[in-house]
Amino acid sequence: MMTEDGIRLTGEQKRLRRARSIAIAVALAAMVGLIYWVTIVRLGANVLNRPL
Amino acid sequence: MSLAERPDLMTTDPVTWDGGMGSVGDYIALLKPRVMSLVIFTAFVGMMLAPGSIHPVLAAVALLCIAIGAGASGALNMWYDADIDRVMSRTAKRPIPAGKITPSEALAFGMTLSVGSVVLLGLLVNWFAGAFLAFTIFFYAVVYTMWLKRSTPQNIVIGGAAGAFPPMIGWAAVTGGVSLESFILFLIIFMWTPPHFWALALFKSGDYRAAGIPMLPVVAGEDATRTQILLYSLVLVPIAVSPWFLGFAGVTYGIASAVLGAGFLGLALQVYRLRTGEAARKAAVRLFSYSILYLFLLFALLLGESLVTRMI
Numbered sequence: 001m002m003t004e005d006g007i008r009l010t011g012e013q014k015r016l017r018r019a020r021s022i023a024i025a026v027a028l029a030a031m032v033g034l035i036y037w038v039t040i041v042r043l044g045a046n047v048l049n050r051p052l
Numbered sequence: 053m054s055l056a057e058r059p060d061l062m063t064t065d066p067v068t069w070d071g072g073m074g075s076v077g078d079y080i081a082l083l084k085p086r087v088m089s090l091v092i093f094t095a096f097v098g099m100m101l102a103p104g105s106i107h108p109v110l111a112a113v114a115l116l117c118i119a120i121g122a123g124a125s126g127a128l129n130m131w132y133d134a135d136i137d138r139v140m141s142r143t144a145k146r147p148i149p150a151g152k153i154t155p156s157e158a159l160a161f162g163m164t165l166s167v168g169s170v171v172l173l174g175l176l177v178n179w180f181a182g183a184f185l186a187f188t189i190f191f192y193a194v195v196y197t198m199w200l201k202r203s204t205p206q207n208i209v210i211g212g213a214a215g216a217f218p219p220m221i222g223w224a225a226v227t228g229g230v231s232l233e234s235f236i237l238f239l240i241i242f243m244w245t246p247p248h249f250w251a252l253a254l255f256k257s258g259d260y261r262a263a264g265i266p267m268l269p270v271v272a273g274e275d276a277t278r279t280q281i282l283l284y285s286l287v288l289v290p291i292a293v294s295p296w297f298l299g300f301a302g303v304t305y306g307i308a309s310a311v312l313g314a315g316f317l318g319l320a321l322q323v324y325r326l327r328t329g330e331a332a333r334k335a336a337v338r339l340f341s342y343s344i345l346y347l348f349l350l351f352a353l354l355l356g357e358s359l360v361t362r363m364i
Contacts, residue, residue, distance in 0.1 A: 007067055016075055020074070035176070037109060038113055042110075
């Protein structure tokens, strides 16, 4: 029978890791939104000005 | 030694790990939120006083980056100072001494946020402000925390520069440079820092002595500290009024800063005169509490005047 090698997390560690993972995901999504928003602000009306 | 020669790393048995115990709140505590709020406020005042304009979205991004950079340097400070934080009552409950976050987790967190905040500020606002933020983080984490704090009683005098830079970074975010006006904002916080922290050190000197930090009352004695507090206060008050006679603040600020300064000098004089017993301790506590209100009101007045001027 195979056993799992290496570090074994406790239930509490797993719960805290999940909460941290969600916080990191929210922060990354916010950063993507922020960069998109600033790009639009910096380009301004030029965002529509492109040769067809 | 190769991995093959390290039987301890070759184990196939599951092992436990003492890391990974930090909650999201513990990581937020690493950022020193109270210090961050003061940094955000003073940087915002710097931005509002700066000539020219900045798009509100870019202003918000600049403030966010400055706040995260300040928080990151706080995390690096807690990583390096975990050994002395454990000894002092004021800091013993911080996440690392409390065993919630390991030093290596705090270091990784602080470095990630440092690089992220500098790169974002540089790319999205301007590179002068980004470089200034990088220098401020370096100054606080390396020059103050790693070098000055444990080696000289002038630690908070020179290290205070790190806390005084945010309004200059805010100004730089708008203008792309520095000027006499932004330097005066820096100077107000820079000269305010020694009397503020030495007043704290007077009634917490036991903590600093136990931790082996060479704060002025520990090294030079309480009387010398009281003299230094008074001297720095005498220099601080005219500098705090100077935005008025240099012409970038109005008469309301001029009068109010002079009145507030008189209060500051009065309390510094009390600290100088009352040297023993409970009365001396209370005088130091009063000056410490008032100094926080004093700095807040000075910057709030500058902000208020600038908002009124913009609306007229």
